[in-house]
C-alpha cells in the first residue's frame with residue numbers, strides 16, 4: 001500500500017517537473033523570438049528612453065532571460081551587465097552576436113556579488129512576477145543596494161483590474177509557481193516597501209513602467 005502511494009507521488013512529481021520544464025522551453029522560445037537581432041521593439045526602445053539611458057549610464061538588466069533588454073540598453077550605453085538565474089538563457093544570450101560588450105552572468109537577483117551602488121540604473125522588465133512575492137521583495141531590496149535608479153516594467157494589475165482578473169488565470173498556465181499569489185499584490189507597494197520612491201509611472205496597456213529613485 002505504502003509503495004503504491006510512493007509510486008503515485010513519484011509519478012505526480014515527474015509530471016509536475018515535466019510541465020515546468022515544458023513551460024520554460026516555451027517561454028525561452030518566445031523570448032528568443034522577441035530578442036532577435038534587428039528586432040529591438042518599440043516596447044524595448046520606449047523603456048530605454050523612459051529610463052533615460054545614455055552612453056555613460058552603468059546599467060544592470062535584472063532577470064534578463066535571453067538578453068533582449070540588455071541588447072536594447074547596449075544600443076545607448078557602453079556599460080551593460082545582465083543577470084538571470086537560468087544558465088540556459090544566459091548561454092543563449094552570450095552566444096548572440098550583440099553580446100560582445102555585455103557582462104552576462106548567472107546570478108540570483110536577491111543575492112548578487114556587486115558592490116554598493118555599482119550601477120546607475122537597474123532594469124527589471126517583466127521579471128518580478130516570475131520571482132514569487134518574497135523573491136521579488138528581496139530582489140527590489142538588492143537592487144536598492146547596488147543601483148541608484150530603478151526602472152520596473154510589470155503587468156498593470158491595478159490599472160486594468162477587470163482584464164487582469166480574468167487574464168491572470170490564463171497566463172498562470174505559462175508562468176512559474178507563485179505567479180497567482182504575486183498578482184494579488186500591489187506592485188507599486190512592493191517597490192515602495194523596498195525603499196524606492198516612484199517618480200514616474202507610464203501606463204501602456206497591459207503594462208506599467210515605474211521609474212524610481
Ligand SMILES: C[S@@+](CC[C@H](N)C(=O)[O-])C[C@H]1O[C@@H](n2cnc3c(N)ncnc32)[C@H](O)[C@@H]1O
Nearest residue numbers: 063064065068069084085086108109125130131
Ligand atoms: C519573463 S523573463 C524576463 C524577460 C526579460 N527581462 C526581457 O525583457 O526579455 C523572467 C526571467 O526572470 C528570471 N528570474 C526568475 N527569478 C529570478 C531571480 N531570482 N534572479 C534573477 N532572475 C530571475 C527567469 O529565469 C526568467 O528568465
